[in-house]
Amino acid sequence: MLKSVFFFLGVFMLQNAFSQNWFVTGQHAELMVSGKDFNHTGGYFNHPNGLATDGTHFLLCDRFNNRVLVWNSLPATWDAAPDLVLGQPDFSSNNPGSEKHQLNWAGNVSAANGKVAVADTENDRLLLWLDFPSQNGQPADVSVFLPALSDPGTSLFYGWPWGVWTDGTRLAAVATTGAALLFWDNFPTSDNTPPDYVIQLADFGTPRNISTDGSSYFFVGDHNAKVNNGPGTFFWNSYPVASNQPYDFYRDEWIKGEKLQDGKLIAGGIRSIYVWHEMPLAADQNPDLSLPLPFYKNGDGVDLTFADGRLYVNNYNGNNVLVFNGIPDNLNDLPEFALGSPGYEAQTLDSIYYVQNPVPLTDGTRLIASSDFDRAVYMWDQFPVYSGQPYDHKIQMPSNVHLWAAALHQNTFVAGARNSLSVWEDATQIGPVPDRILVNQIGSALLDNIRGVALDDTFFYLATQSGKLHVWPGVPTDGSQNPVLTLSSSSGPFGFLYSDGEYLCAARPEPPSGVDIYRVEDLVAGIVTPFKVINSGFLRINQASQAVTFNGALAIASRGDHRVLLWQSPAHWGNPDAAVVLGQPGLQSFDAAIGVNRLFMPAALLPREQELWVGEFKFSSRIVKYGFATTSAAESSGLKIAAQLFPNPALAHCSVEFMVTQTGVCQLDLLDGQGRFLQALFSGKLNAGETFRHTFSTETLSKGLYFVRIRTENGRTVLKMVR
Numbered sequence: 001m002l003k004s005v006f007f008f009l010g011v012f013m014l015q016n017a018f019s020q021n022w023f024v025t026g027q028h029a030e031l032m033v034s035g036k037d038f039n040h041t042g043g044y045f046n047h048p049n050g051l052a053t054d055g056t057h058f059l060l061c062d063r064f065n066n067r068v069l070v071w072n073s074l075p076a077t078w079d080a081a082p083d084l085v086l087g088q089p090d091f092s093s094n095n096p097g098s099e100k101h102q103l104n105w106a107g108n109v110s111a112a113n114g115k116v117a118v119a120d121t122e123n124d125r126l127l128l129w130l131d132f133p134s135q136n137g138q139p140a141d142v143s144v145f146l147p148a149l150s151d152p153g154t155s156l157f158y159g160w161p162w163g164v165w166t167d168g169t170r171l172a173a174v175a176t177t178g179a180a181l182l183f184w185d186n187f188p189t190s191d192n193t194p195p196d197y198v199i200q201l202a203d204f205g206t207p208r209n210i211s212t213d214g215s216s217y218f219f220v221g222d223h224n225a226k227v228n229n230g231p232g233t234f235f236w237n238s239y240p241v242a243s244n245q246p247y248d249f250y251r252d253e254w255i256k257g258e259k260l261q262d263g264k265l266i267a268g269g270i271r272s273i274y275v276w277h278e279m280p281l282a283a284d285q286n287p288d289l290s291l292p293l294p295f296y297k298n299g300d301g302v303d304l305t306f307a308d309g310r311l312y313v314n315n316y317n318g319n320n321v322l323v324f325n326g327i328p329d330n331l332n333d334l335p336e337f338a339l340g341s342p343g344y345e346a347q348t349l350d351s352i353y354y355v356q357n358p359v360p361l362t363d364g365t366r367l368i369a370s371s372d373f374d375r376a377v378y379m380w381d382q383f384p385v386y387s388g389q390p391y392d393h394k395i396q397m398p399s400n401v402h403l404w405a406a407a408l409h410q411n412t413f414v415a416g417a418r419n420s421l422s423v424w425e426d427a428t429q430i431g432p433v434p435d436r437i438l439v440n441q442i443g444s445a446l447l448d449n450i451r452g453v454a455l456d457d458t459f460f461y462l463a464t465q466s467g468k469l470h471v472w473p474g475v476p477t478d479g480s481q482n483p484v485l486t487l488s489s490s491s492g493p494f495g496f497l498y499s500d501g502e503y504l505c506a507a508r509p510e511p512p513s514g515v516d517i518y519r520v521e522d523l524v525a526g527i528v529t530p531f532k533v534i535n536s537g538f539l540r541i542n543q544a545s546q547a548v549t550f551n552g553a554l555a556i557a558s559r560g561d562h563r564v565l566l567w568q569s570p571a572h573w574g575n576p577d578a579a580v581v582l583g584q585p586g587l588q589s590f591d592a593a594i595g596v597n598r599l600f601m602p603a604a605l606l607p608r609e610q611e612l613w614v615g616e617f618k619f620s621s622r623i624v625k626y627g628f629a630t631t632s633a634a635e636s637s638g639l640k641i642a643a644q645l646f647p648n649p650a651l652a653h654c655s656v657e658f659m660v661t662q663t664g665v666c667q668l669d670l671l672d673g674q675g676r677f678l679q680a681l682f683s684g685k686l687n688a689g690e691t692f693r694h695t696f697s698t699e700t701l702s703k704g705l706y707f708v709r710i711r712t713e714n715g716r717t718v719l720k721m722v723r
Contacts, residue, residue: 022628023566023612026585028597029624033380034355034369037387038596039095041065042352045340046094048321049301050108050119050209051314057132058312059116060321060339061106063301064594064620065094068109068118070133074308075323078337086118089137096593098123101139104593105600105619107161108209108303113168115187119161122592126161126173128188141189146175148192149182158182163209163220163256172210174220179204181220183240197243203227203234209256209303211267215239217279221254221302228252231270237281249283256302266327268304268313272296275327291328295345312339319349353378353390358615358623359496360606361408363427369615369623370406370415377403377415377430383608384625385673386705386720397432402450405463405496409455414475416450421462423475436477443482445470452497454504458520461504463494469506471523487528490516491535496546496604503531505547507556512536515547515556517573534574539565542590545617550607557602557614562592564602564614582614582626594620645708649722650698656708656719657693660686666712668694673705681708698723 029038036042046064053059058071060082069082085091087103096104107121116129118140124147127140146158159177166172171184182195205224212218218236225232231254234247255274257267265276267287273296274287301316311324313335321339338344356373367380369391379393397403404417413427421442422434440447442462449465455475463469470483492510499505504518514535522531534556536542542560549555554573556565563583572578581587583599592600600620606613610628615621643658660666668681682694706721 022568023580023582023626025581025587026597027582027626029614030627031384031387031389032622032624033367033384033387033389033391034353034358034621034623035388036352039093040388041067041092041094042388043092044348044351045319046349046354047301047316047319048314048340049303049316050106051303051305051312051321052109052111053305053307053312054111054113054132055307057111058307059109059111061109061118063105063107066096066103066105066594067094068103068106074310075339076310078323078339078342080339084133084136084138086116086133086136086138091136094594096122096595096598099139100127100141100143101137103127104591108163110164110166112166115166115168117164117166117171117173119164119173121160121162124159124161124177126164126171128171130187130189142193143191144173144188145192146173146178146182149194150178163207165210165212165214167214170214172212174207174210176206176208179207181207181210181240197241199240199244201234201244201246203247203250205229207234208254208300211256211258212239213259217259217265219255219257221256223254223300225250235280248281251280251283254302257304258306260306260327264327266304266306266311268298268302270298270302273304273313273328275329289328289330291331291333293322293334296322310336315344318344319347320344352388354621355391355623356621357603357617358621359403359406359604360613360615360623361406361413362606362608363408363411367613367623368408368413368427368430370403372402372404372417375399375401375403379430385707395430395432400437401432401434405450405453407453407455407497409457412455412475414453414455414460416447416453416462418449419447421447421450421453438476438479440479442470442472442476442479445483445486452494452506454497454499456499456501456504456520458501458524459499459504461497461499463497463506465493467493469494469497485523485526485528487516487518490514490530490533495544498546498548498605500549500607503549505549505554507544507547509543509545509559513541513544513558513560515541515544517547517549517554532570532573539574539576539579540590541565545603546605548605548607553607555605555607555612557605559601559603559617561590562599562601563590564599564605564612566612582612592619594622599624643710643717643719645719645721650701652697652699653695654698654708654721655693655695656681656710657691658710658717659689659691660712661688662712663688664712666692666710669709669711670696671707671709671718673707678706686712 049063050061060069067088068086070084072083105122107119110117118127126144128142130141150157158175162176163174173182180200185196203226205226208221221233237248255267255269267274273291275289277288297317303314313322320341322335325336335344358369361368369378375397377395378391381392401422402417403415406415411427413424421438425435452463454461460472460475467489469487471485492508495507495509506516516530517532519531545557545559547556554567566580567573601617602614603617604615612626666686667683670678701723708719710717
């Protein structure tokens with residue numbers, strides 16, 4: 001039996017000519033970059049989204065890490081460590097889950113009088129603790145599953161709770177799905193207790209979070225308010241007490257805040273921190289102070305709380321909490337410190353080599369990821385071989401270079417968004433100054449919001465918001481070249497494009513979502529009708545972000561359904577019965593999660609040999625690699641998953657221990673950090689059921705990363721070793 005003290009490092013399966021066939025539904029990803037690892041936080045926040053205090057404790061929703069962090073006293077330094085975590089068994093884990101001791105993308109938290117309420121957004125529920133938690137991973141006492149509250153006799157459906165509030169007696173929550181506010185007069189003590197009343201108004205779009213003292217004010221931020229079809233906030237001048245009680249006034253911009261004892265309102269917005277010297281009672285009462293700090297990078301995480309003389313302001317995309325010693329009263333006021341960061345301008349996600357909105361590309365050797373959010377291009381000189389592998393280069397682009405859509409073919413790199421296209425003729429020399437930037441128009445093609453670009457040996461393709469897809473015989477050298485073809489979408493604007501030289505795939509994200517597929521040889525002949533149109537019908541496709549073909553296979557990133565759909569041959573493209581699903585356990589599953597076998601908003605795809613790399617957008621931003629699946633570890637590799645390296649990090653010696661399930665020859669090799677062979681450690685026959693241990697010297701190895709590769713006649717496994 002393996003010793004329980006052995007340090008366990010998860011193994012991942014590599015390509016295996018004997019057992020690997022194709023992708024299979026629900027398979028695990030092999031590795032991830034733009035993050036530490038599967039089920040590993042990396043030791044930092046990842047997009048804090050909600051703050052709360054009961055005057056003693058401080059609580060923070062660490063959203064992308066699927067947890068709520070709790071400090072038993074108000075943090076007074078940037079590195080104050082939390083005392084316990086909810087949703088996870090420890091401070092390094094971040095797996096999603098749906099039991100009462102787990103969370104999936106926690107949205108907001110509230111605490112008062114010993115009660116705690118959490119909006120467990122992707123699980124469509126509220127989790128409630130009747131007594132303040134005291135242990136890591138302590139399960140909630142009550143779960144309120146919002147879909148169970150919906151009226152089955154109507155089309156009404158509640159879900160995706162974002163905001164939550166309690167004073168320890170009452171409870172209020174936002175159902176973003178259903179665009180409703182739910183109110184309980186008494187804090188629920190049993191599962192799925194229905195609300196006492198509901199406010200559901202025509203002006204609501206996607207309501208987000210709640211600000212109130214339970215009496216003198218109540219306001220709700222809305223990301224897509226129908227008043228102006230943009231972010232806004234609905235205000236009630238007292239706590240609502242009746243179904244569909246109308247709001248008193250509305251202001252543009254989504255905010256969340258608190259009324260202080262001296263009557264001031266302090267609020268966090270998308271762009272600024274705001275102070276009103278008295279509570280606004282009408283839309284024309286503007287804030288007395290707007291503080292647009294250059295390092296205040298919010299977005300979807302507006303929140304703040306005030307306690308013991310300190311103001312804690314959430315900084316969602318800055319990945320910290322800005323802490324002021326009092327309430328700002330002029331434009332020169334700066335935070336005292338930033339909780340979670342050594343400086344309030346420091347970005348801790350850089351330490352785990354995070355890439356926001358990554359679009360993966362390759363020139364055959366390197367992995368390259370462009371990011372519109374970061375306005376940067378990231379490069380790995382060779383394809384990553386382990387999770388969390390750092391990128392080797394980051395090229396920061398100037399403000400006139402836009403990177404929403406990108407393509408790389410042979411040695412040409414192109415990227416574009418809005419009204420401009422940037423071109424680098426030599427992809428080995430990508431830098432902040434492109435060889436040329438084409439703006440507004442290329443011949444007769446208007447660059448009215450570039451949505452997709454693609455390149456192959458024959459054509460350059462560019463799609464715009466208008467639903468047009470323009471085709472040139474190569475990348476235009478100036479703005480005067482007319483396209484040789486202009487294609488029209490079968491339904492709605494195109495998104496990302498992709499060509500493998502045989503097929504051109506044009507995704508259509510907007511409903512009715514789908515993919516138009518053209519044969520390049522047809523385009524050469526002037527045929528502008530799609531070879532194949534795949535629409536959401538028998539097969540649900542929600543926000544098709546990108547589709548790619550490779551070796552006759554087709555993959556579609558269904559971003560809104562948090563999955564990738566695959567077919568192995570053109571004869572089956574679009575057939576639900578022949579579809580393989582990555583990121584979900586089955587064809588009828590659509591729930592988002594940041595996990596090893598789950599996806600959250602997959603948007604960009606890169607096929608490579610027997611691999612598919614997936615870039616997630618907005619609410620995750622990992623890059624995950626899927627390889628051709630194996631049947632099972634016992635059947636295909638002949639190895640038990642509990643292969644171990646110890647000690648790890650290695651000292652003067654390191655041991656590897658494992659068990660084979662099939663008798664046969666086994667080879668152990670030591671590889672360097674790039675996966676290159678260094679030396680053979682063992683070669684010989686092992687018997688099925690035999691536990692094998694081999695100890696080897698590491699004294700001559702320099703400090704760094706290595707791999708131990710275990711190969712049998714039926715498979716292989718690789719273990720990561722640190723020296």
